[in-house]
Amino acid sequence: MPEDVRARFAPVAANYAKAAFHTSTERLREVLELAQPKPTDLALDVATGTGNTALALAPFVRRVVGLDLTREMLAHACRLTAERSVANAEWVLGDASRLPFEDDSFDLYTVRAAPHHFTDFDGFLSEAMRVLKPGAGAAFADCAAPPAAREVLHEVELRRDPSHVRSLTVMEWTERLERAGFVVEVASSREMDWDFEDWMGNMAVAPDLAADLASVIEAVEGEARKELHPVRREGKLWHAYWHCLIRARKPGR
């Protein structure tokens, strides 16, 4: 049984309001391009954390609701909303697989860098489907390693953060979304140059464990090594890391 995500995220919540990946303008633009928000949209950003994706959506939609399981993450979202004088964002405590919203109520659904924590993946997808209006779109972005690098990254993810459950491949995402009734319009994956130290820092991983996990990545062989291509630059470890970028739609009436 994975550890409770709240126990993992509450003590490090402040890190996610300034983490390099999570706040990167380029990465937020990428999710906006995928989501294609419209000025009339009521949008829902699930597992919003400190609200990075929801706050990026806010200028492009009528209203955005950010939902998360961890109160301490949402406290930072509230702080950022006030600091940036954002008037059309609200924050709701809740679970991705039991959304406290009515059927057919949102024009857009987004979730980024979180489904790999979800213990009830099919429940999360069926809830996304339920709360979207017929014909509405959804953007899903999450870690998704290619098959050869998957097991080694799974080991590192789990030891870095025991609330990690499983990252799906792009093909598995597509299958699960289609089984849940979505029409998949875009299903791609992109590689990033990943700063290992920064990644460990977000979760405040103890230095000994971080050093162990760096050795796991650096000792990797064969196809997994070709995919991960770990390298030291000025003493810091960098390697490849992947996210799936998926756009899907709830069928119209």
Ligand SMILES: C[S@@+](CC[C@H](N)C(=O)[O-])C[C@H]1O[C@@H](n2cnc3c(N)ncnc32)[C@H](O)[C@@H]1O
């Ligand atoms: C890496 S953070 C999210 C980052 C954020 N989406 C962004 O784009 O910057 C992962 C978040 O998932 C949340 N989470 C994990 N499981 C959840 C669930 N079942 N329902 C809602 N939120 C969940 C955690 O509380 C945490 O805030």
